[in-house]
Amino acid sequence: MKKVKTPNSAEAWDQGDFGREIKYAKAAEKKLGSQIDDALDLQMISIRLEKDLIESFKLLGTKYDMGYQPLMREALKRFVEGEFKLIASEALEKQKVSKSKISPIRKIRRAA
Secondary structure (H helix, E strand, O other), rough: OOOOOOOOOHHHHHOOOOOOHHHHHHHHHOOHHHHHHHHHHOOOOOOOOHHHHHHHHHHHHHOOOOOOOOOOHHHHHHHHHHHHHHHHHHHHHHHHHHHHHOOOHHHHHHHH
């Protein structure tokens, strides 16, 4: 059986034809890790979660082709965005209700 040589190209690297084996993996230097965190505005935290919740995120991560930690980060972002939208919606509703309670005399005064 003849070995097929893969041409060295950016596409080959991006597709994982090169460098994805464990023998090529090494931890980034601490300084580089800090620079990446700073550039992405990330802060390390410690949190305790149920093991089955973590396993669920890992399972979902494989479905969405991403690591479980970035998936958790995305889930938290979506939750916060949803809560802010809910709070804004509630504030607008309160504002509408309070405007409708303004007495007709005050409305006339404003119009004049």
